[in-house]
Amino acid sequence: MTESGSKLRIFKILKIIISSLLITVLLLFTIAAIRTLSLDVNAGLQLAHWEKTNNKSLVIDHHQREELLANFKEAIRIPTVSFSNTESNTTALLEFDRFLRKAFPTVFSSSLVHHELVGNYSHLFWVKGSQPELVPYMLLAHIDVVPASESDGWEAPPFSAKEIDGFIYGRGTIDDKNSLMGILQALEYLLLKGYAPRRGFYIGLGHDEEINGLNGAMNIVRVLKQRGVQLLFVMDEGLTISDGIIPGLEGPAALIGLSEKGQAAVKLSVSVAPGHASMPPRETSIGILATAVKRLEDNPMPRLFGYGPEGDTFEHLAHKFSFPLKFIMSNLWLFSPLLSRILERKPVSNAFVRTTTAVTFFNAGVKINVIPSLAEAYVNLRIHSAQSVEEVLDIIKDTVGDQRVKVELVDGFDPLPISGADEKAFGFQIIKKTVLDLFPTVTVAPGICIGNTDSRHFVDLTKNIYRFSPAWFKPGDPERFHGINERISTKNYEEMIVFYFNLIQNCDIRKLPEPHSSVHEL
Ligand SMILES: CCCCCCCC/C=C\CCCCCCCC(=O)N[C@@H](Cc1ccc(O)cc1)C(=O)O
Numbered sequence: 001m002t003e004s005g006s007k008l009r010i011f012k013i014l015k016i017i018i019s020s021l022l023i024t025v026l027l028l029f030t031i032a033a034i035r036t037l038s039l040d041v042n043a044g045l046q047l048a049h050w051e052k053t054n055n056k057s058l059v060i061d062h063h064q065r066e067e068l069l070a071n072f073k074e075a076i077r078i079p080t081v082s083f084s085n086t087e088s089n090t091t092a093l094l095e096f097d098r099f100l101r102k103a104f105p106t107v108f109s110s111s112l113v114h115h116e117l118v119g120n121y122s123h124l125f126w127v128k129g130s131q132p133e134l135v136p137y138m139l140l141a142h143i144d145v146v147p148a149s150e151s152d153g154w155e156a157p158p159f160s161a162k163e164i165d166g167f168i169y170g171r172g173t174i175d176d177k178n179s180l181m182g183i184l185q186a187l188e189y190l191l192l193k194g195y196a197p198r199r200g201f202y203i204g205l206g207h208d209e210e211i212n213g214l215n216g217a218m219n220i221v222r223v224l225k226q227r228g229v230q231l232l233f234v235m236d237e238g239l240t241i242s243d244g245i246i247p248g249l250e251g252p253a254a255l256i257g258l259s260e261k262g263q264a265a266v267k268l269s270v271s272v273a274p275g276h277a278s279m280p281p282r283e284t285s286i287g288i289l290a291t292a293v294k295r296l297e298d299n300p301m302p303r304l305f306g307y308g309p310e311g312d313t314f315e316h317l318a319h320k321f322s323f324p325l326k327f328i329m330s331n332l333w334l335f336s337p338l339l340s341r342i343l344e345r346k347p348v349s350n351a352f353v354r355t356t357t358a359v360t361f362f363n364a365g366v367k368i369n370v371i372p373s374l375a376e377a378y379v380n381l382r383i384h385s386a387q388s389v390e391e392v393l394d395i396i397k398d399t400v401g402d403q404r405v406k407v408e409l410v411d412g413f414d415p416l417p418i419s420g421a422d423e424k425a426f427g428f429q430i431i432k433k434t435v436l437d438l439f440p441t442v443t444v445a446p447g448i449c450i451g452n453t454d455s456r457h458f459v460d461l462t463k464n465i466y467r468f469s470p471a472w473f474k475p476g477d478p479e480r481f482h483g484i485n486e487r488i489s490t491k492n493y494e495e496m497i498v499f500y501f502n503l504i505q506n507c508d509i510r511k512l513p514e515p516h517s518s519v520h521e522l
């Protein structure tokens with residue numbers, strides 16, 4: 001072949017490659033554009049076609065408002081603290097029991113309600129339905145709270161329930177006495193109005209959620225299992241209504257947790273021969289362990305954004321973002337690597353991207369002039385839905401890469417199964433409808449709960465566990481969770497009562513409206 005012939009051939013091949021590339025890019029962008037325009041949230045929920053079961057309405061008058069707020073404040077003032085795995089304030093738990101009976105006399109005296117204590121301080125209520133063939137559901141909340149000390153910078157003492165500018169301050173106001181009191185106050189009002197449910201339901205109030213629920217939730221599950229109970233769905237604390245928290249999202253979003261991350265507690269330890277501080281070895285047990293910890297912090301777990309329910313969250317919310325974010329969110333199949341890198345910059349959103357690694361204990365040393373024989377650290381990992389305890393443990397061993405560091409799994413469980421969120425998922429659709437009835441401007445989307453809840457103990461009783469409470473979180477609020485200045489507005493607490501009041505009645509529908517094939521709400 002002549003020189004000009006071979007040049008012509010190269011030119012032709014280049015032309016084919018460039019035009020194929022252009023066609024591919026065009027095709028990808030067409031698919032991306034179609035997805036951007038077609039994805040809409042709230043699809044499938046035909047509010048107009050629902051059987052009407054919310055016959056009782058709740059309009060809170062001045063007297064009721066004073067009374068419900070007084071009840072809530074009294075609940076906050078009882079310091080039901082779980083201090084550690086072995087230490088709880090049992091005096092406060094007993095006081096809380098007495099308080100509940102006083103605050104909700106109708107709940108405790110109604111012939112429709114059966115109440116029992118479980119594990120000494122937890123409460124199990126069974127509210128009898130008039131149609132026993134309808135499968136019951138269960139609402140969960142917990143009584144205990146994490147410790148709080150005013151000196152950490154609280155604007156009001158953490159067990160004062162002080163009201164400042166329309167907010168009640170105190171430990172438990174968002175975790176989780178708002179749900180607990182909201183549920184019981186709603187039931188009290190329903191019973192006072194002569195409501196008798198068609199579908200029976202349980203209410204479970206654990207007393208040790210903050211220390212794993214071993215005596216509370218786990219015993220409630222044991223009791224229900226012994227009675228052969230199966231549940232239609234369970235709803236517990238978890239995600240909330242976020243307003244202004246997700247960057248670029250226009251308007252508030254209610255995320256309903258379909259699952260929760262797994263967890264592993266891993267112990268790292270280094271043992272060496274002890275010795276005199278005047279003749280130190282080149283590396284001490286503390287130095288070796290510190291290097292291992294640094295390696296773990298410098299090498300975060302792999303990005304897995306899009307491989308769990310968090311991908312669905314953003315696809316559902318996509319149409320509420322402005323361009324170009326709308327385009328990016330609608331096409332995670334193309335852009336999830338880019339989005340992961342943006343989300344991982346902040347601790348809250350990083351938790352949705354990967355398994356997180358938190359070093360929570362570091363113990364070593366006995367005396368200033370002794371080379372310590374033992375150094376220990378504990379790492380708390382929150383496992384992404386696409387990983388398992390075993391995989392995470394292998395990655396830790398690889399990352400540490402030092403045989404002198406012993407890596408042991410102390411405790412752990414895999415990420416929880418993912419509950420349904422389609423048009424046939426009763427619990428999801430009931431929660432979604434109840435949110436939209438009360439807050440029509442909110443976008444409802446499935447989510448993943450980054451912390452753990454008592455509901456994880458209920459997996460043998462139902463496949464449908466949802467983690468959601470209608471508390472409004474604005475910028476700065478996620479940090480109040482287990483932090484300082486935990487608070488809720490009086491307006492939001494009232495909304496929570498109305499939410500549970502409506503939810504209980506919505507659960508009385510016999511079946512969901514027929515699935516709707518269109519992608520747009522009519
Ligand atoms: C990009 C989207 C952003 C969406 C905004 C989400 C805001 C998240 C805000 C708060 C976190 C939600 C936490 C859910 C409830 C967690 C309850 C809890 O703290 N549970 C304990 C349970 C536990 C586990 C292990 C123990 O040894 C003791 C207790 C927990 O630590 O997970």
Ligand SMILES: [Zn+2]
Pocket residue numbers: 142175176209237
């Ligand atoms: Zn909680």
Ligand SMILES: [Zn+2]
Pocket residue numbers: 146175210482
């Ligand atoms: Zn908590």
